[in-house]
Amino acid sequence: xxxxxxxxxxxxxxxxxxxxxxxxxxxxxxxxxxxxxxxxxxxxxxxxxxxxxxxxxxxxxxxxxxxxxxxxxxxxxxxxxxxxxxxxx
Numbered sequence: 001x002x003x004x005x006x007x008x009x010x011x012x013x014x015x016x017x018x019x020x021x022x023x024x025x026x027x028x029x030x031x032x033x034x035x036x037x038x039x040x041x042x043x044x045x046x047x048x049x050x051x052x053x054x055x056x057x058x059x060x061x062x063x064x065x066x067x068x069x070x071x072x073x074x075x076x077x078x079x080x081x082x083x084x085x086x087x088x089x
Contacts, residue, residue, distance in 0.1 A: 046079070053071045
């Protein structure tokens with residue numbers, strides 16, 4: 001790919017092939033609130049769930065395999081649920 005194909009420039013306006021070009025000039029800036037929401041949903045909340053399940057399961061059982069399995073299953077269920085509701089989030 002040439003440099004022109006990677007980055008749209010002001011000269012793209014006069015290009016004869018601009019109707020066939022796949023470069024889109026968009027401003028993909030996110031607000032501070034959207035960035036914090038993404039951080040919370042992607043990293044902070046799953047960590048809190050993981051730690052909480054480990055603490056609760058540890059008080060109820062001494063089986064470390066069960067504790068680890070429950071913790072990983074909880075995080076897996078969380079991300080699966082998040083995947084299916086992503087258009088609404």
